[in-house]
Amino acid sequence: MSRATLRTLIVFVVVSVIVFTLPAFVNDFRAQQFSYVGIYLVALIGLNILTGYTGQISLGHGAFMAIGGYTTAILMSDHGVKDIVTIPIAIVVTGVAGFLFGLPAARLSGLYLALATFAIAVAMPSVIKRFEGFTGGGSGINLFGTPELTASLTPVRLFGFELTFNNWLYYLAWSIAMIGYVIGWLLVRGRTGRAFRAVRDSETAAVSSGVSLARTKALAFGISAAYAGAAGALFAIATTYVNPDTFPVALSIFLLVGVVVAGLGSLQGLIVGAIFIQFMPLWAQNISKSPGAPAVVYGAFLILVVLALPGGAAGLIARVLQLTRRGRDFQKP
Amino acid sequence: MAQFFQQVVSGIASGGIYGLLALALVLIHRATGVVNFAQGEMAMFATYIAWTLTTNHGVSYWPAFAITLLASFAGGFGIHQAVIRPVERGSQIRVVIVTIGLLLMLNGLATWIWTGEVRAVQSPFPGGTFEIGGVAIAYADVGTIAVCFAAVIVMWAFFQFTKVGLALRAAAVNPNEARLVGVRVPLMLGLGWGLAAVLGAIAGMLTAPSVFLDPNMMQSVLIYAFAAAVLGGIDSPIGAVVGGLILGVGLNLIGTYVDFIGSDLRLPAALLVILIVLLVRPAGLFGKPEVKKV
Amino acid sequence: MSALLELNDVEARYGPVLALRGVSLAVPEGAVVAVLGANGAGKTTTLRSVSGTVKRSGEILLDGKPVRGGPEASAKAGIAHVPEGRGTFTELSVVENLRLGAYTRRTRSLKADIEQMAKYFPWISERGEQRAGTLSGGEQQMLALARALMGRPRLLMLDEPSLGLAPLIVKEIFRIVRELNEKQGLTVLVVEQDARIALNAASTAYVLEVGKVAVSGSSAELRNDEAIRRSYLGY
Numbered sequence: 001m002s003r004a005t006l007r008t009l010i011v012f013v014v015v016s017v018i019v020f021t022l023p024a025f026v027n028d029f030r031a032q033q034f035s036y037v038g039i040y041l042v043a044l045i046g047l048n049i050l051t052g053y054t055g056q057i058s059l060g061h062g063a064f065m066a067i068g069g070y071t072t073a074i075l076m077s078d079h080g081v082k083d084i085v086t087i088p089i090a091i092v093v094t095g096v097a098g099f100l101f102g103l104p105a106a107r108l109s110g111l112y113l114a115l116a117t118f119a120i121a122v123a124m125p126s127v128i129k130r131f132e133g134f135t136g137g138g139s140g141i142n143l144f145g146t147p148e149l150t151a152s153l154t155p156v157r158l159f160g161f162e163l164t165f166n167n168w169l170y171y172l173a174w175s176i177a178m179i180g181y182v183i184g185w186l187l188v189r190g191r192t193g194r195a196f197r198a199v200r201d202s203e204t205a206a207v208s209s210g211v212s213l214a215r216t217k218a219l220a221f222g223i224s225a226a227y228a229g230a231a232g233a234l235f236a237i238a239t240t241y242v243n244p245d246t247f248p249v250a251l252s253i254f255l256l257v258g259v260v261v262a263g264l265g266s267l268q269g270l271i272v273g274a275i276f277i278q279f280m281p282l283w284a285q286n287i288s289k290s291p292g293a294p295a296v297v298y299g300a301f302l303i304l305v306v307l308a309l310p311g312g313a314a315g316l317i318a319r320v321l322q323l324t325r326r327g328r329d330f331q332k333p
Numbered sequence: 334m335a336q337f338f339q340q341v342v343s344g345i346a347s348g349g350i351y352g353l354l355a356l357a358l359v360l361i362h363r364a365t366g367v368v369n370f371a372q373g374e375m376a377m378f379a380t381y382i383a384w385t386l387t388t389n390h391g392v393s394y395w396p397a398f399a400i401t402l403l404a405s406f407a408g409g410f411g412i413h414q415a416v417i418r419p420v421e422r423g424s425q426i427r428v429v430i431v432t433i434g435l436l437l438m439l440n441g442l443a444t445w446i447w448t449g450e451v452r453a454v455q456s457p458f459p460g461g462t463f464e465i466g467g468v469a470i471a472y473a474d475v476g477t478i479a480v481c482f483a484a485v486i487v488m489w490a491f492f493q494f495t496k497v498g499l500a501l502r503a504a505a506v507n508p509n510e511a512r513l514v515g516v517r518v519p520l521m522l523g524l525g526w527g528l529a530a531v532l533g534a535i536a537g538m539l540t541a542p543s544v545f546l547d548p549n550m551m552q553s554v555l556i557y558a559f560a561a562a563v564l565g566g567i568d569s570p571i572g573a574v575v576g577g578l579i580l581g582v583g584l585n586l587i588g589t590y591v592d593f594i595g596s597d598l599r600l601p602a603a604l605l606v607i608l609i610v611l612l613v614r615p616a617g618l619f620g621k622p623e624v625k626k627v
Numbered sequence: 628m629s630a631l632l633e634l635n636d637v638e639a640r641y642g643p644v645l646a647l648r649g650v651s652l653a654v655p656e657g658a659v660v661a662v663l664g665a666n667g668a669g670k671t672t673t674l675r676s677v678s679g680t681v682k683r684s685g686e687i688l689l690d691g692k693p694v695r696g697g698p699e700a701s702a703k704a705g706i707a708h709v710p711e712g713r714g715t716f717t718e719l720s721v722v723e724n725l726r727l728g729a730y731t732r733r734t735r736s737l738k739a740d741i742e743q744m745a746k747y748f749p750w751i752s753e754r755g756e757q758r759a760g761t762l763s764g765g766e767q768q769m770l771a772l773a774r775a776l777m778g779r780p781r782l783l784m785l786d787e788p789s790l791g792l793a794p795l796i797v798k799e800i801f802r803i804v805r806e807l808n809e810k811q812g813l814t815v816l817v818v819e820q821d822a823r824i825a826l827n828a829a830s831t832a833y834v835l836e837v838g839k840v841a842v843s844g845s846s847a848e849l850r851n852d853e854a855i856r857r858s859y860l861g862y
Contacts (some may be wrong), residue, residue: 057429059433108611111367111425112611114370119559122604123556123601123604126600291445292441293445298434299435299436299439299440299441302437303431306431306434307419502718509714510716512697514731515703515730515778516727516730
C-alpha cells in the first residue's frame with residue numbers, strides 16, 4: 001500500500017471513530033446540526049467528483065438535490081414508501097437525470113456550463129410550481145403526515161439501542177456520507193477516475209487516447225447528481241417538508257462554495273467545506289443579526305479563498321502537514 | 334390583433350432592458366473574458382442607491398439617476414481593480430467563483446443595509462396609456478424604449494468615435510499589442526467594467542417600477558440577459574441588443590398565446606433558449622464560430 | 628554620434644529560463660542595426676527587453692536615460708516595437724490601426740499623418756475602412772510599419788519582418804525601411820533570421836548565440852568574412 005493510501009486510510013479511520021462517537025458527547029440539538037453537515041458532505045463528495053476531477057463547473061446542484069428531495073417526498077406521501085427505501089430510488093432517479101443533462105452539456109465549456117447550470121438552479125422553483133399535480137406546487141409536500149414511515153414518532157431500534165430521531169438521522173446521514181466517500185475514492189482511483197482527470201487536463205488529449213468525451217463527462221454529471229440526490233433525499237427526511245423554496249439558488253451556490261473552500265477533494269477538506277456551509281450562517285449572525293449577514297460573509301470568504309488560497313482548505317491543510325512532516329505533498333487518491 | 338401589438342410593444346420595452354444588461358455582460362466578456370454572474374446584483378445595488386437618494390435624501394428623479402450612474406461607474410471600476418484584476422488571467426473557475434462571491438456579497442449587503450422589504454418604486458414616466466389605431470400603448474413602455482435606445486446610441490458613439498473607446502476596443506481584443514502602442518490595458522479593462530456597471534444600473538432603474546424593489550429583483554432579469562447575450566453571441570454588442578429584443582418580444586408572445594407556458598414558465602423558457610443555442614449554434618446569431626486551437 | 632539606444636549586460640528570463648545572459652549593444656542615432664542569429668538565440672527577447680515586455684535586468688538607456696517599466700512606458704518614451712507576427716489589431720479597421728499607433732501623441736488631428744502614410748502605402752487611402760484581419764500578410768506588415776510610424780518614434784524596432792512573406796514583398800518592405808532611414812533619419816533596430824537581406828539594409832549587426840553576443844561588426848565586415856558567414860549566418 002502506498003504512503004498516500006495509508007494516510008487516507010488512517011484519516012478515514014480517525015474520522016469514522018470521531019463521527020460515530022460524537023453523539024455521545026454532544027447534545028441532541030448539536031447532533032442534528034452535525035447531521036446536516038453529513039448531508040452537505042454527501043452532496044460535496046459528488047460535486048467534488050464533478051468539479052475537481054472533470055473540471056466541469058456546476059452552479060445547479062441544488063436543483064439535483066431538489067429532484068432527490070421531491071422524489072423522496074412524493075414516494076413517501078403519495079405511495080407510502082418507507083423513508084430509507086426512498087433513498088436508493090432518489091439516487092437512481094437523480095443520477096439518471098444528471099446523466100441525461102450531462103450528455104448535451106458535455107458540449108459546453110467552462111463558463112457556458114456554469115451559466116447553463118446556474119439557469120437551471122434559478123428556473124427549478126418555477127418548474128416545480130408549474131407541475132403542481134405532482135409536486136404540490138407552492139405549498140409543497142408535508143411529511144409530518146406519515147410518521148409511521150419515518151423515525152420521528154417511533155424511535156428506531158438498532159443493535160438494541162434506541163435512537164432518537166436526531167441521532168438516527170445523524171447516523172443515517174454520516175453512514176451514507178462515509179460509504180459515499182469510499183465509493184468515490186475507489187472510483188477515482190480506477191479507470192473511470194483516470195478518464196475523468198484526462199478530460200479535465202486536456203480534452204483533446206483525452207479524445208486522442210480513446211476516451212469518449214460526452215460519455216465520460218455525462219457519467220461524471222450523473223454520478224455527482226446521484227450524490228446530490230441522496231443528499232436531497234436525506235434533506236427531505238430531515239426537514240420533513242419540501243417546497244420550491246427548500247432548494248433555492250443560494251443552496252447551489254453554497255455547495256460550490258463548500259467545494260472551493262474544501263479545495264481539491266481530500267476527506268478532511270470536504271468535511272471542512274460541509275461544516276462551513278452548515279455553520280457559517282450562524283457565525284455570521286454573531287457579526288450581525290441582519291438576514292443579509294450570512295451572504296456577505298459567504299461572499300467575502302469565497303473571494304478571499306480564491307484570491308489568497310488557490311488550494312482551498314485542503315491546500316492549507318496539506319501545507320500545514322508539510323511543515324510537520326518531511327516528505328511529499330499530501331496526495332489525494 | 335390589438336393585443337398582439339400591445340404585447341409586441343411591451344415586449345420591446347422589456348427586451349430593451351434585457352438588451353442593456355446583456356450588453357453589459359458582453360462588454361465585460363469581450364474585455365476580460367469573464368461571465369459576470371454579479372452583473373444583476375450590481376444593477377440591483379445601484380437601483381437601491383437611486384431609491385435611497387430619491388426617498389431619503391429628497392433628490393429628484395433624474396439628478397438621482399445621474400448620480401447613480403456616476404456611482405455605478407466608480408463601483409464597477411473599483412470592483413474590477415480590487416477583485417477581478419488579480420484573477421482575470423488565471424483559470425476560468427476562479428474568476429467565475431469570484432463573481433459569484435460578489436453576487437452573494439452584494440445581495441447580502443443590500444439586505445443588510447436596506448432590509449429585504451419589498452418596496453414600490455415610482456416610475457419617472459407618466460402612467461396610463463395612449464392610443465394609436467386602436468392599440469393601447471403605455472407611456473412607461475415608450476419611455477423605457479427611449480432610454481434604452483439612448484443608452485445604446487451613446488455607448489456606440491463612445492466606442493466608435495472617441496480615442497478612449499478605440500483604446501478600450503483594442504485592449505479588449507489584443508491586450509499585448511495594445512500595450513505596445515502605449516495603451517494602459519488594466520485601466521481600460523477597469524473602464525469597461527465601469528461602463529458595464531452603468532448599463533446595468535440603467536437596466537435596474539428601468540426594471541424597478543414594474544417588479545418592485547427587493548434584493549432579488551434582478552436575478553431573473555440576469556437570466557433573461559444571459560439568454561439574450563447567448564442568443565446574440567456572447568462577444569457581439571449588436572447581438573446583445575438584438576437578442577434582447579427578440580427575447581423580450583418572443584417571451585411575451587409565447588407567454589400570451591401558448592397557455593402551457595403562461596407566465597410561470599417564462600424563466601424556464603429562457604433557460605431552454607440558452608441551452609438550445611449553446612448546443613446548436615454556440616456562437617449565437619452574430620458571433621463567430623470559435624475554432625478550438627489544438 | 629552618440630548611441631540612441633544602449634544595452635549594457637542585459638539579462639532576461641522567462642520564468643526559470645535565462646534567455647539573455649548579458650547582452651550589450653549600441654544603436655547609434657540615425658543608423659540601422661541588425662540583430663541576427665539562429666532560432667532561440669535571444670533575438671526577439673532582446674527587443675522585448677527594450678520595450679519592457681519581458682522582465683529584464685541590466686542597463687537599457689534611450690538617449691542616455693534609463694528605460695524602465697512595461698511596454699506602455701517605452702511606447703511613451705518613443706520606442707515603437709513591431710512584434711513578431713505584426714501585432715495587427717485584426718478586428719479593427721486599417722485606419723483605426725493607424726490611429727492607435729498615434730495613441731501616445733497628444734495631437735487632435737491625425738489626418739495629415741494618415742495622408743503621409745498613404746504616400747508610402749497607397750492602398751491605405753483606398754482601403755481605410757477594411758478590417759485589418761482581412762489584409763494579406765505583406766499588407767499587414769506594411770500596416771504594422773505605418774502604425775509604428777504614426778507615433779513619430781525615436782526608435783523603430785522590427786521583429787522578423789520577413790516572417791512568412793514572399794521574397795518580393797520582403798524586398799519592398801526593406802526598401803521602405805531604408806528609405807525612411809535615409810530620408811528621415813529614422814533609427815531602426817531590426818531582428819532578422821534572413822541575414823542576407825538584413826545585412827543589406829543595416830550598417831552594423833550583432834549576432835546572438837544562446838543569449839549572448841557572439842560576433843559584431845559592420846555589415847561589410849560580416850558579409851565579407853566567409854568563416855563568420857558560414858558558422859553564424861548560414862550562407
